[in-house]
Amino acid sequence: MADHPSLFAQKLRDWRISNGRHGRMTQEMLAEMLDVSTDAIGKYERSVSFIRGDLEHRLADRLGWSRDDIIACREDWQNRQQRPHQSAYRALDDALVAELFDGSWRKAIHALIIMVEKELGRLPDELAADAEVFLPIYETYRDSWAAILRDKQFVAKWALPLLMPEDEALFRSGDLLEAAMTVDGIRRPILPGTYFGYCPALVVCHGHEAATPLLMTSFVRYLEALAERDILLHGIGTISCSAGGEQICRDLGMTRLGAHCTGPAYNVWELSGAAITTSVFARRSPRLRRRYADAFNV
Numbered sequence: 001m002a003d004h005p006s007l008f009a010q011k012l013r014d015w016r017i018s019n020g021r022h023g024r025m026t027q028e029m030l031a032e033m034l035d036v037s038t039d040a041i042g043k044y045e046r047s048v049s050f051i052r053g054d055l056e057h058r059l060a061d062r063l064g065w066s067r068d069d070i071i072a073c074r075e076d077w078q079n080r081q082q083r084p085h086q087s088a089y090r091a092l093d094d095a096l097v098a099e100l101f102d103g104s105w106r107k108a109i110h111a112l113i114i115m116v117e118k119e120l121g122r123l124p125d126e127l128a129a130d131a132e133v134f135l136p137i138y139e140t141y142r143d144s145w146a147a148i149l150r151d152k153q154f155v156a157k158w159a160l161p162l163l164m165p166e167d168e169a170l171f172r173s174g175d176l177l178e179a180a181m182t183v184d185g186i187r188r189p190i191l192p193g194t195y196f197g198y199c200p201a202l203v204v205c206h207g208h209e210a211a212t213p214l215l216m217t218s219f220v221r222y223l224e225a226l227a228e229r230d231i232l233l234h235g236i237g238t239i240s241c242s243a244g245g246e247q248i249c250r251d252l253g254m255t256r257l258g259a260h261c262t263g264p265a266y267n268v269w270e271l272s273g274a275a276i277t278t279s280v281f282a283r284r285s286p287r288l289r290r291r292y293a294d295a296f297n298v
Contacts, residue, residue, distance in 0.1 A: 192230030
């Protein structure tokens with residue numbers, strides 16, 4: 001079994017624990033609704049198997065799932081079957097930090113920054129993966145980033161610190177300098193509301209594209225955790241540093257706001273809160289889609 005749940009397993013379990021007359025629905029009750037065995041439900045939720053194609057319509061007819069939800073689950077399952085070595089990818093956690101970095105998150109973060117620096121290559125000093133800038137930010141805000149390893153090496157990561165309004169304004173004008181970012185300049189959300197998330201670098205090392213689903217799952221879970229606290233993002237911004245980076249921005253449905261002040265090779269992109277409702281993130285999480293649709297009147 002893979003280290004992370006299939007999209008179908010995640011959605012099915014989320015639906016079950018959110019429904020039922022007296023709290024969460026049991027696997028037996030769900031099995032009766034779908035007219036399958038309880039053992040089948042257990043296998044679905046453990047990512048061992050996927051519902052038969054001729055039974056997929058029951059997810060819509062009896063659970064109210066949308067066609068897009070069902071297709072996304074099917075495609076995710078098919079992709080998993082084509083990635084026999086995906087279980088070798090692991091998300092960084094306390095256990096891996098203890099195993100690989102002597103229990104030091106600081107050492108792990110430093111190794112991660114080195115990976116980013118090597119993968120992105122030479123960048124302007126204003127946008128470089130500077131350990132003096134990012135090590136204290138990542139160390140202080142450990143819940144706002146995730147990293148994936150393969151064979152004890154980092155191969156992918158995302159980060160999404162929340163910016164102060166003044167830095168959000170600098171981002172939109174193309175004048176935000178990562179070299180000037182500080183721990184004190186990052187917001188720690190306490191009260192419900194909307195915030196602006198900035199992604200310093202979304203990295204998937206060449207040859208490790210199979211790590212993307214696990215990376216995506218960790219990001220969606222972060223957005224869900226924020227939403228459960230009524231904390232939403234009215235925008236997600238980033239600066240593309242390569243042609244590949246620009247393609248990722250387009251694939252995510254982001255809008256180009258303009259060139260960055262360091263030069264025309266670097267562009268500013270944003271995914272608005274309203275656009276999150278139709279993004280790949282919302283397709284993976286019906287709860288996220290509904291929450292953002294309600295908040296941004298989409």
